[in-house]
Amino acid sequence: MSSNSNETVPNERAGQVRAVIRAMTLLREIAASDSGLTLTEVAERANLPPSTTHRLLTTMESERFVRYDMNAGIWQIGVTAFVTGSAFVRTRNLLHVAKPFLRRLVETTGETANIFVESGGQVVCLDQVESRHAMRAITQVGGRLPMHASGSGKALLSMMPKDRRERALSSDDLIKLTNATITDRSLLNTALNAAQAAGYATDDGEHAEGLRCAASVIFGETGDPIAAISVSGPQSRLGGERMAELGHEVRKIALEVTQEYGGRAP
Incomplete structure (x- = not known):
């Protein structure tokens, strides 16, 4: 029981690191586009399943790193990402x-x-x-x-x-x-x-x-x-x-x- 518990912690950490890397990949792809990307476009460029892409995007949306334009059906860079980038430019x-x-x-x-x-x-x-x-x-x-x-x-x-x-x-x-x-x-x-x-x-x-x-x-x-x-x-x-x-x-x-x-x- 103890051995399984010890194995779970590294697996969880690996999963968290993988999720962060994927989220950063999505952010880069959206930032590289001129006006935003649809869910399908983001998923294809990041080489991820649409379901995984949507889950990550909605999590990032909750922190305002990305935003969803319902009228156009596209994902765009959010205000938090802009503020973070602006801090880099300032410093x-x-x-x-x-x-x-x-x-x-x-x-x-x-x-x-x-x-x-x-x-x-x-x-x-x-x-x-x-x-x-x-x-x-x-x-x-x-x-x-x-x-x-x-x-x-x-x-x-x-x-x-x-x-x-x-x-x-x-x-x-x-x-x-x-x-x-x-x-x-x-x-x-x-x-x-x-x-x-x-x-x-x-x-x-x-x-x-x-x-x-x-x-x-x-x-x-x-x-x-x-x-x-x-x-x-x-x-x-x-x-x-x-x-x-x-x-x-x-x-x-x-x-x-x-x-x-x-x-x-x-």
């Missing part, structure tokens, strides 16, 4: 979220990792984790770079809607900083389209001779670009194939930061 800090990822980039690439945001038609370095190499990037925290002549600036521009891109470049005369700087609007747009397709942008000595970088975008909850992460170093270490490797790595890390921050890639 999140991009630099706090991004810092461990910057460190990981340095560990995996051996190069300096940076995070930039747009400010007045330029990008500003908010944080940096330096490479252990003696030769490393020259941009410091607080430093500003022109958007058209930096990997982070071009990454952000490539993911902006056309009107926002034009506003960001309106104060930028595409000043020539090195022989590699792109100063022609048509050529810049071609480079930005290529960066958008690849998911990352590069700077091949365009703001400082002998320096290269690869950068990719962090997105906010609406899918807008809010910051860019980059890795940078001297051309002597960052050859052609190496740049492609860094581009893919920084893109992967930027998407992970986006997810951790609660953002959404378009």
Whole structure:
């Protein structure tokens, strides 16, 4: 009798954990929809029986995590879920979220990792984790770079809607900083389209001779670009194939930061 009783407790806990995981799955599926889902749609997306789905939804409805629109016959996100999400938005800090990822980039690439945001038609370095190499990037925290002549600036521009891109470049005369700087609007747009397709942008000595970088975008909850992460170093270490490797790595890390921050890639 005692043995059966001891076995029941772990079974009950396992059942409770399973129910919580299923409920969170339903919440994610409903949140991912534009206007809500029918019971059948929720059940299919969560790969659960309709009866189980309905039981979980009604329990969540009692706590106002979801709500049922009787007229439309669909389940939608409830006010409690909204309040919970709003608390996350209030307390999140991009630099706090991004810092461990910057460190990981340095560990995996051996190069300096940076995070930039747009400010007045330029990008500003908010944080940096330096490479252990003696030769490393020259941009410091607080430093500003022109958007058209930096990997982070071009990454952000490539993911902006056309009107926002034009506003960001309106104060930028595409000043020539090195022989590699792109100063022609048509050529810049071609480079930005290529960066958008690849998911990352590069700077091949365009703001400082002998320096290269690869950068990719962090997105906010609406899918807008809010910051860019980059890795940078001297051309002597960052050859052609190496740049492609860094581009893919920084893109992967930027998407992970986006997810951790609660953002959404378009």
